[in-house]
Amino acid sequence: MASSPLLEFRQISRIYGRGEATIRALDRVDLSIERNEFVAIMGPSGSGKSTAMNILGCLDVPTSGQYFFQGIDTSGFDRAQYTLLRRHMLGFVFQGFNLLARTSAVENVELPLVYRGMDGRERRARALKALSQVGLAGRENHTTQELSGGQQQRVAIARAIVTSPAVLLADEPTGNLDTKTSREIMELITGLNRDHGITVIMVTHEDDIAAYAKRTLRFVDGHIQSDSGIEEARAHVR
Numbered sequence: 001m002a003s004s005p006l007l008e009f010r011q012i013s014r015i016y017g018r019g020e021a022t023i024r025a026l027d028r029v030d031l032s033i034e035r036n037e038f039v040a041i042m043g044p045s046g047s048g049k050s051t052a053m054n055i056l057g058c059l060d061v062p063t064s065g066q067y068f069f070q071g072i073d074t075s076g077f078d079r080a081q082y083t084l085l086r087r088h089m090l091g092f093v094f095q096g097f098n099l100l101a102r103t104s105a106v107e108n109v110e111l112p113l114v115y116r117g118m119d120g121r122e123r124r125a126r127a128l129k130a131l132s133q134v135g136l137a138g139r140e141n142h143t144t145q146e147l148s149g150g151q152q153q154r155v156a157i158a159r160a161i162v163t164s165p166a167v168l169l170a171d172e173p174t175g176n177l178d179t180k181t182s183r184e185i186m187e188l189i190t191g192l193n194r195d196h197g198i199t200v201i202m203v204t205h206e207d208d209i210a211a212y213a214k215r216t217l218r219f220v221d222g223h224i225q226s227d228s229g230i231e232e233a234r235a236h237v238r
Contacts, residue, residue: 105144
């Protein structure tokens with residue numbers, strides 16, 4: 001029997017508002033993402049790409065349809081179950097970094113492990129390892145104000161991978177960065193996918209950034225308009 005996709009939408013719809021104010025952000029979307037894929041999600045404002053990302057990351061729930069994670073239907077999950085899924089299986093990288101100000105890089109990276117209740121010594125060791133992975137060895141005790149934008153995003157990526165997530169969700173990860181730094185960050189994310197087997201799902205509006213992914217989904221008006229590179233991507237992960 002073939003294994004289940006890592007992530008799967010079955011007829012997912014997400015509706016906001018009522019009456020004339022109703023917005024159908026997603027409209028009966030079917031989607032599957034396999035382990036170790038690198039998928040870019042694109043589309044104009046209001047296309048549904050951010051809504052799809054939020055549901056994939058368990059930050060929002062569909063109005064109808066089913067979302068399967070590793071073959072498990074999450075439809076009946078309560079808030080605590082969604083929190084555990086995010087905490088143990090998902091890592092997030094945002095355009096705005098979302099780091100704690102006046103706090104050291106290593107303390108920022110430790111934060112997800114604090115929520116897990118991990119012992120302080122092990123927590124520090126794992127955070128230092130994650131910072132080394134993203135090229136920030138020696139910068140562990142620098143506060144966010146002492147780091148460049150690219151370095152801050154590296155801290156954010158270290159924080160996202162310190163829990164060894166199955167999936168890294170990146171929302172416009174280079175949106176606040178210059179071209180050179182954007183390229184460095186994308187090479188880092190590509191390496192996490194290629195060398196560490198982390199499934200990457202990335203929202204971007206930039207074609208040159210999407211080109212780092214092996215598969216690109218384009219959303220328009222709540223539907224997937226195109227799904228390019230899927231055959232190559234699936235061949236790559238097999």
